[in-house]
Amino acid sequence: MHFMTALKAAWRQRNSLLCVGLDPDPGRFPPHLAGRPQAIFEFCREIVDATADLVCAFKPQIAYFAAHRAEDQLEALIEHIHTQHPAVPVILDAKRGDIGSTAAQYALEAFERFKADAITVNPYMGRDSVEPYLAYGDKGVILLCRTSNPGGADLQCLDAGGERLFERVARLVAEEWNANGNCALVVGATFPAEIARVRALTGELPLLVPGIGAQGGDIAATVAAGRTADGCGLIINSSRAILYASQGQDFAVAARRAAQETCNAINACR
Amino acid sequence: MHFMTALKAAWRQRNSLLCVGLDPDPGRFPPHLAGRPQAIFEFCREIVDATADLVCAFKPQIAYFAAHRAEDQLEALIEHIHTQHPAVPVILDAKRGDIGSTAAQYALEAFERFKADAITVNPYMGRDSVEPYLAYGDKGVILLCRTSNPGGADLQCLDAGGERLFERVARLVAEEWNANGNCALVVGATFPAEIARVRALTGELPLLVPGIGAQGGDIAATVAAGRTADGCGLIINSSRAILYASQGQDFAVAARRAAQETCNAINACR
Numbered sequence: 457m458h459f460m461t462a463l464k465a466a467w468r469q470r471n472s473l474l475c476v477g478l479d480p481d482p483g484r485f486p487p488h489l490a491g492r493p494q495a496i497f498e499f500c501r502e503i504v505d506a507t508a509d510l511v512c513a514f515k516p517q518i519a520y521f522a523a524h525r526a527e528d529q530l531e532a533l534i535e536h537i538h539t540q541h542p543a544v545p546v547i548l549d550a551k552r553g554d555i556g557s558t559a560a561q562y563a564l565e566a567f568e569r570f571k572a573d574a575i576t577v578n579p580y581m582g583r584d585s586v587e588p589y590l591a592y593g594d595k596g597v598i599l600l601c602r603t604s605n606p607g608g609a610d611l612q613c614l615d616a617g618g619e620r621l622f623e624r625v626a627r628l629v630a631e632e633w634n635a636n637g638n639c640a641l642v643v644g645a646t647f648p649a650e651i652a653r654v655r656a657l658t659g660e661l662p663l664l665v666p667g668i669g670a671q672g673g674d675i676a677a678t679v680a681a682g683r684t685a686d687g688c689g690l691i692i693n694s695s696r697a698i699l700y701a702s703q704g705q706d707f708a709v710a711a712r713r714a715a716q717e718t719c720n721a722i723n724a725c726r
Numbered sequence: 727m728h729f730m731t732a733l734k735a736a737w738r739q740r741n742s743l744l745c746v747g748l749d750p751d752p753g754r755f756p757p758h759l760a761g762r763p764q765a766i767f768e769f770c771r772e773i774v775d776a777t778a779d780l781v782c783a784f785k786p787q788i789a790y791f792a793a794h795r796a797e798d799q800l801e802a803l804i805e806h807i808h809t810q811h812p813a814v815p816v817i818l819d820a821k822r823g824d825i826g827s828t829a830a831q832y833a834l835e836a837f838e839r840f841k842a843d844a845i846t847v848n849p850y851m852g853r854d855s856v857e858p859y860l861a862y863g864d865k866g867v868i869l870l871c872r873t874s875n876p877g878g879a880d881l882q883c884l885d886a887g888g889e890r891l892f893e894r895v896a897r898l899v900a901e902e903w904n905a906n907g908n909c910a911l912v913v914g915a916t917f918p919a920e921i922a923r924v925r926a927l928t929g930e931l932p933l934l935v936p937g938i939g940a941q942g943g944d945i946a947a948t949v950a951a952g953r954t955a956d957g958c959g960l961i962i963n964s965s966r967a968i969l970y971a972s973q974g975q976d977f978a979v980a981a982r983r984a985a986q987e988t989c990n991a992i993n994a995c996r
Binding site for chain 1: 879
């Protein structure tokens, strides 16, 4: 799968900019899954199967698997998505960032071991720390730019020679690091004016936008600020509001309903 | 183990500022380990046992384990260090960085699952992305500041309101994030003048210094720039120059010799 091609096809064919983030927290699973050895995989598989036709991507967050010694369940989950929902690209949310020789190992982890179609990467260590991912031309490399958390401004909004640091990152990625056409940026939904600024700086670059749902970002403002001329250009992530829409036996049905509502709310603004 | 207490004790009692970085690359292992199912663990265990009395810390780099589906071998390695060399703290080099709820999962991974005594963390996402680690008051939180790789300057040396970004990070950590006294900073050996600047900004904060050995940093300049008044304050990392001092059966003996020479070279400059 070529990530950018698959993403654009998913935007059009599924008529969805929604990405479901897979952040499985066993403490919030429905009671019937409690104590099952593959509970993390089973929970995520049900969410995936219930929502796959409504999304442009899935985004498993690796920390939620690693904290529970469940890398094998993450492998099984991504394999399940590729097998059962082959049109839906998988973004591994790992936010890696290290010197080139180590980044090459992380790229192996993400692309060869887990078989992700894209990975999130932290830009703080600069170009050579990103190149091992960029070299996989068919994989997506999604750089942190302006993040949705309260401390995101601590560094990202500092004035860096006449522009804010996240603007410098946006320009670096759009103008220099995207030679293979496989880059995207993370810009939080909690700051629509900054989404608009990043859109202005980066042309048609896809933007992965976390922060709607549990984090409180506004869908209409996000879409208005970030969509491209064709009404696409955004990968709008929701995790907790969908995964935990119900904590009962009906969690997958409730997740589908929440995903459908979110997808519709996004589409109403495109 | 309290990381800062253990580190200071190791500096004094072992008379060493050397940290051996455990970046196991199976392609560079001696032939007799080839194909063995626990080769990564066995290689690292021999390095650890041959050098433990010469170091102030060990620093396993998680990517080298994750790329080979060898998290179990990393768990076994850290358990081995704690059991056989209980005075030597273990720094998990993971460079994590994510929103608070995800950072809490990474902290579980590092401190509860792998039982590391300290972790490296990326500061790009700001204070709340670091707080879950800081909350473990007995664990070390080592923030990236000025890294040793060629692209390190891309963002870190941008002028950020009258100071360079890495100087802002150094001040944030020393003045705000270090309330529990468990912070340290990563500053590459390839830029001694910048080590001196960080030292001037941060008082006695420990500095983890990669970049000697294979990356070409100068030991005398590093020690002169970064030591504290008592001749300590530095965790000087060498990985490849020690791990692969020989690729024959004698690799552990050769690693000890290289570690001893490096430790002596550092001590000659303190």
